[in-house]
Amino acid sequence: MEAHIEEHLKSSDTLRDVVIGMSDGLTVPFALAAGLSGAVDSTGIIIIAGIAEIAAGSIAMGLGGYLAGKTEQDHYNSEVKREYYEVENLRHKEVEETKEFFANIGLSEELQDRATEEIAKDKKQWVDFMMKYELGLDKPDPRRATKSALNIGISYIVGGLVPLSPYFFMHSPTDGLKISAIVTLICLFIFGFFKSRITGINPWAGAIRVTLIGAVAAGAAFGVAKLFEG
Amino acid sequence: MEAHIEEHLKSSDTLRDVVIGMSDGLTVPFALAAGLSGAVDSTGIIIIAGIAEIAAGSIAMGLGGYLAGKTEQDHYNSEVKREYYEVENLRHKEVEETKEFFANIGLSEELQDRATEEIAKDKKQWVDFMMKYELGLDKPDPRRATKSALNIGISYIVGGLVPLSPYFFMHSPTDGLKISAIVTLICLFIFGFFKSRITGINPWAGAIRVTLIGAVAAGAAFGVAKLFEG
Numbered sequence: 011m012e013a014h015i016e017e018h019l020k021s022s023d024t025l026r027d028v029v030i031g032m033s034d035g036l037t038v039p040f041a042l043a044a045g046l047s048g049a050v051d052s053t054g055i056i057i058i059a060g061i062a063e064i065a066a067g068s069i070a071m072g073l074g075g076y077l078a079g080k081t082e083q084d085h086y087n088s089e090v091k092r093e094y095y096e097v098e099n100l101r102h103k104e105v106e107e108t109k110e111f112f113a114n115i116g117l118s119e120e121l122q123d124r125a126t127e128e129i130a131k132d133k134k135q136w137v138d139f140m141m142k143y144e145l146g147l148d149k150p151d152p153r154r155a156t157k158s159a160l161n162i163g164i165s166y167i168v169g170g171l172v173p174l175s176p177y178f179f180m181h182s183p184t185d186g187l188k189i190s191a192i193v194t195l196i197c198l199f200i201f202g203f204f205k206s207r208i209t210g211i212n213p214w215a216g217a218i219r220v221t222l223i224g225a226v227a228a229g230a231a232f233g234v235a236k237l238f239e240g
Numbered sequence: 241m242e243a244h245i246e247e248h249l250k251s252s253d254t255l256r257d258v259v260i261g262m263s264d265g266l267t268v269p270f271a272l273a274a275g276l277s278g279a280v281d282s283t284g285i286i287i288i289a290g291i292a293e294i295a296a297g298s299i300a301m302g303l304g305g306y307l308a309g310k311t312e313q314d315h316y317n318s319e320v321k322r323e324y325y326e327v328e329n330l331r332h333k334e335v336e337e338t339k340e341f342f343a344n345i346g347l348s349e350e351l352q353d354r355a356t357e358e359i360a361k362d363k364k365q366w367v368d369f370m371m372k373y374e375l376g377l378d379k380p381d382p383r384r385a386t387k388s389a390l391n392i393g394i395s396y397i398v399g400g401l402v403p404l405s406p407y408f409f410m411h412s413p414t415d416g417l418k419i420s421a422i423v424t425l426i427c428l429f430i431f432g433f434f435k436s437r438i439t440g441i442n443p444w445a446g447a448i449r450v451t452l453i454g455a456v457a458a459g460a461a462f463g464v465a466k467l468f469e470g
């Protein structure tokens with residue numbers, strides 16, 4: 011069971027991207043459309059604003075994910091370089107840091123020294139160790155940034171079309187809002203349920219939390235828009 | 241210098257929240273307003289839509305941050321429980337896993353055995369070790385979720401008011417868009433510069449990347465909204 015769950019957590023990069031994109035994609039366009047429904051008379055404006063928001067949000071989040079991936083890679087590469095430099099030129103300092111690691115996890119002085127000695131025998135092995143356990147950095151997948159951007163962007167679009175589509179078929183914003191709220195809150199509940207199951211928390215509690223966020227955001231947007239309209 | 245930078249990375253939770261909130265706050269309302277500027281005649285609609293989007297986005301992202309923090313905590317707690325259970329009831333399996341860790345970082349068979357023995361002497365120390373180095377989980381700060389929600393939400397609002405405020409003072413959407421684009425792109429550039437400096441990548445390249453994302457998102461929203469208006 012342990013192995014199963016750890017597997018899960020590792021293979022979940024794509025899933026995490028989809029969750030990030032869909033979570034905001036379902037919520038923000040839903041809330042925006044709800045807000046406008048309280049303030050304008052035509053569904054045309056809501057559709058244009060909704061489409062513009064989906065375009066803006068998917069690009070901002072998708073490219074944001076790309077940038078985050080690229081930054082992670084740049085950061086990793088610059089740290090690797092520095093560790094190699096330090097292992098070669100500041101050996102005593104790195105030995106100290108390595109010993110400190112073993113001291114922190116609870117090894118005796120004798121084992122701290124001997125373990126450090128063994129690790130320091132191989133330069134690459136030593137740097138790998140420092141990267142992962144001193145700095146807590148995993149080697150990022152180079153194709154990750156691009157994949158991440160696409161996953162997040164597309165999930166945002168898919169999510170955003172759910173709350174917006176009822177407005178295409180209804181004549182008044184209020185009717186659109188009713189259907190949109192029903193459909194979106196159901197989708198948020200289902201989405202929250204599976205998202206929580208993946209992260210290992212109680213799926214019913216998680217589903218309710220996610221649905222509540224959507225409802226609160228939509229309610230606030232509705233209230234604020236009404237306020238500024240009046 | 242190393243110590244300095246590591247300090248930086250640890251103290252940057254708040255900073256990371258601000259970056260998350262402000263990055264989307266500057267970009268998405270900017271792009272939405274730009275999109276609507278190409279499709280509607282009055283700044284009133286743009287202001288209402290912008291305010292609704294800022295309310296929706298700040299709540300969705302803020303509560304999203306809260307949820308992420310809570311989930312992290314729940315996940316950590318359930319894993320701690322499981323590790324204690326395993327240390328007590330599946331001792332041989334945990335010994336295997338601990339030995340494996342030491343094998344992976346490059347220790348000899350003898351040291352693998354002895355290090356495992358020393359760590360396993362103290363149950364709490366052993367579980368702490370497994371949490372951090374087998375599962376890669378750090379103990380989350382219990383007040384983090386709430387702080388994170390506020391930081392992200394407020395940063396989103398502050399960021400979002402930048403592109404929106406010109407529309408309060410201009411009569412036509414096109415004039416509003418011009419000022420909004422100038423002000424927002426400058427802010428994105430400055431914001432991207434400092435964000436990149438914090439994460440340790442080239443600040444000029446980072447500033448250009450962040451500004452480009454904003455410009456592309458706004459351009460796409462403008463184009464898509466024009467398309468749906470026609």
